[in-house]
Amino acid sequence: MVGCEMCGKSTQLFRAEVESVEMQVCSSCARFGQVKRGSSSFSSSRFPPKKIIHKIEPELTLVPHFSQ
Numbered sequence: 001m002v003g004c005e006m007c008g009k010s011t012q013l014f015r016a017e018v019e020s021v022e023m024q025v026c027s028s029c030a031r032f033g034q035v036k037r038g039s040s041s042f043s044s045s046r047f048p049p050k051k052i053i054h055k056i057e058p059e060l061t062l063v064p065h066f067s068q
Contacts, residue, residue, distance in 0.1 A: 004029055 003010045004026040006018070013024040018033030025033070 006032070 002013065002024065004013060005023045006025050006029040009026045011026045013026060014030045015036045016023060016025050016030045016033040017036055022036065
């Protein structure tokens with residue numbers, strides 16, 4: 001089952017227009033927009049799962065007396 005595009009919850013989805021963007025949202029997130037169509041199932045080939053990219057912060061090392 002595909003997750004909600006707003007909160008990520010895996011549940012029954014609705015196609016809704018939220019701030020001029022058509023999205024697949026769960027019933028609790030559908031209240032933020034206007035529901036276009038009722039619930040339906042979507043294939044994962046049409047809407048592939050979103051990849052979560054975690055940015056790695058650089059490690060900082062303080063050098064004592066660097067200016068000398």
